[in-house]
Amino acid sequence: MFGAVAVSQAFVPAMVALKYGRVVNVSSTAGQLASMGTYAPAYSMSKSALNAFTRQLAAATRGHGVLVNSACPGWVRTAMGGPAATRSVAEGADTIVWLAMLPARGPTGGFFKDRQPIDW
């Protein structure tokens, strides 16, 4: 979460000046408050905080050409996800790339998985 904030602090002012930018915070369903349980507390809480940052930054940049969203890639076969994960890297990246290439009237301040809005 702190990394995403630092990167945004470095880059978003220039996006606002240019009136164009797309920020995709790579989150997880583990951070969903709607279904929060006991799974991986530090990780889950950091993703909840990241989602809160998505809402804050989206509100702060609304109307300036910058769209800010959170995405969950699903369970992906990376070093973190491990070889048993159900999704390829390409499948995991799909929603992230889609959000990075949103048209001007695309959503901002949302949380998406498989290109669909999901609960916070």
Ligand SMILES: NC(=O)c1ccc[n+]([C@@H]2O[C@H](COP(=O)([O-])OP(=O)(O)OC[C@H]3O[C@@H](n4cnc5c(N)ncnc54)[C@H](OP(=O)(O)O)[C@@H]3O)[C@@H](O)[C@H]2O)c1
């Ligand atoms: N894989 C899944 O199933 C899954 C599910 C839900 C959400 N996610 C989210 O997707 C994102 C990517 O995960 P992944 O599966 O690609 O994980 P990964 O394979 O473990 O890769 C993590 C990446 O983060 C970098 N990194 C770690 N600590 C860092 C630090 N302190 N400063 C800078 N870079 C750092 C690593 O760099 P090095 O290679 O240099 O170490 C690596 O490139 C994460 O935000 C994760 O929470 C993943």
